[in-house]
Amino acid sequence: MHPLGPLRQEMAPAIQTNERRDVEQTVDRPILEVMEEMRTQLRMIGKLLRLLYSYPSYSLCPLDQVVHNYRDLLTHLLVTDMVLDCISSEEWNKRLSNCTHLLASHVLELFDDEVAKKMNQLNLLRYQTRLKETRNSKLTTELNMLRLHSEQIRHTQLGHGPIMQAIRSVENKIEKATLKHNEMLHIGRTYVTIRDKLQEESFTYVTTADAMKTEIERCSRKLAELRPTYQDAELIRDKAKTELQRHEELLYAHRKRNELEISSLRRLIEVKKDKPVPQKNPMVRGRTNPPNHDVNILK
Incomplete structure (x- = not known):
């Protein structure tokens, strides 16, 4: 008052x-x-x-x-x-x-x-x-929204709810897109390298083509020169192959014959070992069975 x-x-x-x-x-x-x-x-x-x-x-x-x-x-x-x-x-x-x-x-x-x-x-x-009440109501609404948003963020950070699953799926898509992007960058760099190399080769293409043409002509002439020698070498090779085959066949036949002779002589020796040797007159023995015959056969 x-x-x-x-x-x-x-x-x-x-x-x-x-x-x-x-x-x-x-x-x-x-x-x-x-x-x-x-x-x-x-x-x-x-x-x-x-x-x-x-x-x-x-x-x-x-x-x-x-x-x-x-x-x-x-x-x-x-x-x-x-x-x-x-x-x-x-x-x-x-x-x-x-x-x-x-x-x-x-x-x-x-x-x-x-x-x-x-x-x-x-x-x-x-x-x-009234202005303060209006502002207070607005601030109260904003505070409630912030509390709700903070609650959603807390649930999201803890990994609850479909929001976290959506975030994970988005992260996976981002990783896949990043890998594809890196791959495309690598392909682009490779393409640029090939293009630069082809551009460099295009400047020397005519000279390189002439050099390659000259080399091909030289090789063709040398091939024409070496073709008769190659044909002669093929004939000699065929002849040597035929001769070698004939010698192998002869050697094989000779070996088989020797084996047969050795086997027959062994059988003969076994037979003679089993039979007693008769005592004969030396004169008769000299006429019928000359000395050292069996030894020569064994040898």
Whole structure:
């Protein structure tokens, strides 16, 4: 509460007495209705003051006496604590103390101006409050969205839900695309290398083709020269092969014959070993069986 002004000091006892009685009636009333009632009663006070100014004895009557005479009327002026606070500020009391020579209508106009200022301030505060409430609701919505997003991120980091599976599939696709990209880069580099090499060879193609043609002609002449020698060598090879085959056949026949002779001689020796040798006359023996014949056969 602000300090009381001169007018408020006169009104305070009666107002405090009636505030306890009428607080339940004024608390729920709208501020505009209270202000309209105040304006009406202040207009009535202005009329009474104008009537008082018309008396000749008014100049001899001090302002405190006038206030005392109208104390009973002012006790019925019921206002809320909010309006009393508005009109009991130090600045308002100073203005009222400096305006004792004004009429009630002028005081009413000043009071209307002050009330209008307070109403503007109240409307501004209401507007600012609505803005803050709107911003608060927006911030609350953003906070809820951030909480939901953080919860989804936490579930994603833990690997729960279909989002992580989708992320894994996307990562696999990215890896496959990266491998294909690297492969295409390698193929492109190889193609560029081959192209550069072919471009380098295209500059020396004519010279290389002439050199290759000359080399082919030289090889053709040398081949024509070596062809008779090759044919003669083939004939000699065939003849040598035939001769070798004939010698192999002769050697094989000779070997078979020797084997047959050796086997027959062995059988003959076995037969002769089993038979006893007859004792004959040396003369007869010399004619029939010459000496050393068996030894020669064995050899």
